[in-house]
Amino acid sequence: MAQAGGADVERVVGAYLDHLAVERGTARNTLDGYARDLRRYREYLARRGIAAITGIAPADVTGFGVALRTGDDGHRALAPSSAARALVAVRGLHRFAHADGITEHDPARDIHPPSQAKRLPKALPVDEVLRLLAMPGTEGERAIRDSALLELLYSTGARISEVVGLDVDDIDEEERTVLLDGKGGKQRIVPVGRPAIEAVRAYTVRARPSLARNGRGTPALFLNARGGRLSRQSAWQVLKTNAERAGLSAAVSPHTLRHSFATHLIEGGADVRVVQELLGHASVTTTQVYTLVTVNTLREVYATAHPRALG
Known part of the structure; x- marks a missing residue:
């Protein structure tokens, strides 16, 4: 078991980054990104009066994830992909601390980065x-x-x-x-x-x-x-x-007309399973991304046309 002084969040972060650099051979750009994310994590914990890594609870990790997206910790709110990257760094830190015997429990074990929104295909009008x-x-x-x-x-x-x-x-x-x-x-x-x-x-x-x-x-x-x-x-x-x-x-893109074909069919009322067969998709889940495109279009029209849309 590490000594109490070694449980200081700043010390553990330093040890973790050294571990990534020396033992894992992590690229410099990745290390720099992790360092920035973990510095923000340390500042968040300090605001909550937490200086030792042994004092971090799952709720603290969850709260940090929320702060990344809202900017409630005094920093700029991050896009989903950047917030997910920061949580990956935090999970790695706690996994390292637990494996190294610094903490008895891993408070980030059940915390998962938010799933990335599906990238919507581009369709032409x-x-x-x-x-x-x-x-x-x-x-x-x-x-x-x-x-x-x-x-x-x-x-x-x-x-x-x-x-x-x-x-x-x-x-x-x-x-x-x-x-x-x-x-x-x-x-x-x-x-x-x-x-x-x-x-x-x-x-x-x-x-x-x-x-x-x-x-x-x-x-x-x-x-x-x-x-x-x-x-x-x-x-x-x-x-x-x-x-x-x-x-x-x-x-x-090479798929522009394919995406347009699918989007225009669904906008015209075609059943998603029929479109699945026409596109040759093995799973209807792949085809359902086109329903998201049309829902987004409906949402945009609603927001600009309905008198109470922004109320």
Whole structure:
């Protein structure tokens, strides 16, 4: 058992940081962050009249977690991610003190950092999607191809990798469906809207034959200038270039049209389990993030439109 003087919070924090640096080889940036967080913890405890680590109770650790988010300890309130990092430092400190025999109990053992809010996917408003889809034009082989590519991405909600992996026979123009090869080799049939079918038909009739002459007879639906299968990177560049030409307000990602597809379906009243099947998600939990997007939109409209929203 450590001596009473060794139970002083400041001394234990110093010992813990030395332990991380020497025995764990923790990176300097991480050590600096832990030092800042634990200094704030020491100051919080001092305000409560606690100088010895043996005098810290679970309620003190919980109170510090609240103070991190509210700024009630006289410091700037932290974002959830920063508050979670600070609590990780505090949990590590108490775990170290308990393992080293300085304390008989670990007051932070049952204290868990707040779970991180799910990062909401970015979806474009419908009018911006329509502006993007109108960008490639209808003249020239690449423009016709790019138009079909973008239309199909938005119409099906497919991943870029799934669309560039399509072969000509995977499109059923009569049934207006497409057979997609998803993650884990799982296939799914997804309906295709009429504008996308017409764009694909225009591409296969007017542009693909010319592109195919430069290649070796690949069955791929979307071809590059050399007649080979269009790569995922090239398809992503098509999306990025046309988004810039359209002057879209939000930054686009390879999943932009997929996210927009899902969000617009749910906003239109589609059942989340149907959207799950269309996206090829293994779990409905993954799809439910799109319901959070629409709830946030509703909340914003309510806050600006309802006369008592801020009351």
